[in-house]
Amino acid sequence: MAAALINVPKKAKRGDIIEIKTLMSHIMETGYRHMASGEIVPRDIITGFTCRYNGAEIFRADLYPAIAANPFISFFTTATESGKFEFEWIGDNGFSETASATITVE
Amino acid sequence: MRLASAIVAMLLMAGAISATEIPQGERRSGYSFMTPETQAMQDDDTSNPGMLWVLDGEALWKRKVGSANKACADCHADGSMKGVAAHYPAYDKTLGRPVNLEQRINLCKANHQQASPLPYESRDLLALAAFVARQSKGDAIETPADPQLEPFIAKGRELFMQRQGQLNLGCANCHDDNWDKRLAGSAITQAHPTGYPLYRLEWQSLGSLQRRLRACITGIRAQAYDFGSPELVELELYLKSRARGMPMEAPAVRP
Amino acid sequence: MHRPPPTTRRQFLGFASGALMVTLRPAEATPAMQSSAIRQVVGEAVVRAGKVKLDIPPLVENGNTVPMTVVVDNPMTPDNHVKSIHVFNEKNPQPNVGNFYLGPNAGRAQVATRIRLADSQKITAIAKLSDGSFWSASVDIIVTLAACTEEVI
Numbered sequence: 001m002a003a004a005l006i007n008v009p010k011k012a013k014r015g016d017i018i019e020i021k022t023l024m025s026h027i028m029e030t031g032y033r034h035m036a037s038g039e040i041v042p043r044d045i046i047t048g049f050t051c052r053y054n055g056a057e058i059f060r061a062d063l064y065p066a067i068a069a070n071p072f073i074s075f076f077t078t079a080t081e082s083g084k085f086e087f088e089w090i091g092d093n094g095f096s097e098t099a100s101a102t103i104t105v106e
Numbered sequence: 107m108r109l110a111s112a113i114v115a116m117l118l119m120a121g122a123i124s125a126t127e128i129p130q131g132e133r134r135s136g137y138s139f140m141t142p143e144t145q146a147m148q149d150d151d152t153s154n155p156g157m158l159w160v161l162d163g164e165a166l167w168k169r170k171v172g173s174a175n176k177a178c179a180d181c182h183a184d185g186s187m188k189g190v191a192a193h194y195p196a197y198d199k200t201l202g203r204p205v206n207l208e209q210r211i212n213l214c215k216a217n218h219q220q221a222s223p224l225p226y227e228s229r230d231l232l233a234l235a236a237f238v239a240r241q242s243k244g245d246a247i248e249t250p251a252d253p254q255l256e257p258f259i260a261k262g263r264e265l266f267m268q269r270q271g272q273l274n275l276g277c278a279n280c281h282d283d284n285w286d287k288r289l290a291g292s293a294i295t296q297a298h299p300t301g302y303p304l305y306r307l308e309w310q311s312l313g314s315l316q317r318r319l320r321a322c323i324t325g326i327r328a329q330a331y332d333f334g335s336p337e338l339v340e341l342e343l344y345l346k347s348r349a350r351g352m353p354m355e356a357p358a359v360r361p
Numbered sequence: 362m363h364r365p366p367p368t369t370r371r372q373f374l375g376f377a378s379g380a381l382m383v384t385l386r387p388a389e390a391t392p393a394m395q396s397s398a399i400r401q402v403v404g405e406a407v408v409r410a411g412k413v414k415l416d417i418p419p420l421v422e423n424g425n426t427v428p429m430t431v432v433v434d435n436p437m438t439p440d441n442h443v444k445s446i447h448v449f450n451e452k453n454p455q456p457n458v459g460n461f462y463l464g465p466n467a468g469r470a471q472v473a474t475r476i477r478l479a480d481s482q483k484i485t486a487i488a489k490l491s492d493g494s495f496w497s498a499s500v501d502i503i504v505t506l507a508a509c510t511e512e513v514i
Contacts, residue, residue: 007152017468068475069310291505307423
């Protein structure tokens with residue numbers, strides 16, 4: 001099942017500032033909702049997101065229940081060399097997902 | 107208090123439901139009633155959460171299931187679903203009544219894949235419907251010119267017009283007579299189903315037109331019809347016919 | 362737990378609403394919780410207003426999903442860059458919204474995401490620069506409930 005939608009330009013010129021957009025499928029259950037019986041629906045959120053560019057971390061985020069379901073995160077980086085972006089999401093209940101995208105930098 | 111007095115004002119207009127559809131030139135998609143930020147969420151495929159379901163649907167489309175061990179893709183060539191969702195609900199000869207897209211998918215599953223039907227509003231059924239509906243993006247909505255559909259469209263119009271529930275409101279009271287006004291903080295749209303299945307911010311999930319209709323009917327304090335009931339299909343059919351000519355935009359994003 | 366039976370109307374209402382509280386939303390975050398969450402990031406340093414632009418629609422379409430962009434007007438060079446951006450709220454059950462950590466190669470100190478807002482409130486974004494200074498911006502947002510409630514499917 002597709003879990004993530006990634007938007008990274010396929011090509012860029014060296015030195016270009018590029019925008020990276022990510023969308024991950026996740027309910028982001030806050031832990032503050034109640035069932036009709038009165039019981040709390042337990043928290044189940046993504047807590048961390050990391051992006052590596054050819055192995056080096058270029059962006060990291062801590063997520064809290066205030067981040068909406070199906071978290072969308074966009075950020076920028078400078079295109080320095082051709083290679084691979086690796087994305088990782090971790091969260092409650094052992095949640096762990098990865099995705100990647102390649103870029104050609106001329 | 108403002109909400110109550112707005113409703114009282116509408117009730118006082120008892121009997122003043124207009125019997126005419128919104129003229130073609132004045133038809134506006136729910137998209138046009140949204141803020142630019144929400145419109146931007148829909149416009150960009152990589153930021154539209156509904157696309158997560160479309161991607162899931164694409165994977166399911168290719169998966170062999172059922173005792174026939176067939177995938178949808180085995181019978182339906184690439185691109186063959188273009189325009190289909192824009193023409194649904196459509197008449198089913200065997201059943202002798204109209205079926206909507208989700209029901210058609212389940213009928214195919216049962217008849218051709220020999221697989222069990224997917225529950226209404228399940229993730230898989232929504233994903234497949236989203237994938238198929240997406241293939242109609244930009245296509246004009248057109249109810250099939252099948253004379254056998256006419257009595258059902260008429261029934262749907264009746265359901266749209268009838269006053270019901272504790273507030274004695276009909277769909278037309280808001281969506282034909284008072285669109286572009288506001289109900290509490292929300293814009294009243296013309297209620298055209300151009301974007302279904304869609305990602306509703308209120309649900310934080312993708313959902314079907316039937317889910318939205320049930321929510322509306324509950325909202326006016328009437329008893330909602332069950333998923334898959336003939337009334338909901340007739341309403342869907344009438345709404346599509348009332349939106350004739352408008353382009354499909356599934357999967358849309360709505361507040 | 363034994364409590365003397367409520368005698369005054371005020372006491373009775375307090376007791377009754379206390380019992381009701383179990384099924385309602387938990388207590389909102391207080392401005393004090395937000396201050397303390399900010400202290401955890403900033404320590405004793407001074408936070409100056411400026412450099413940060415917090416882009417959120419002033420009247421949200423739906424509090425469940427509110428698009429938010431934070432931009433910091435600062436170079437992004439190895440010697441002078443934005444290290445992190447921290448977003449806080451004052452009325453959700455918890456004061457933190459998200460923390461975003463950038464590197465000197467980010468090119469632009471801009472982050473966008475979608476957040477949840479439980480009520481009309483002020484959102485604050487604080488940027489930490491490589492020189493240890495902190496800059497902030499705040500925006501007041503109005504959040505209305507959806508016109509019609511619906512039951513869970």
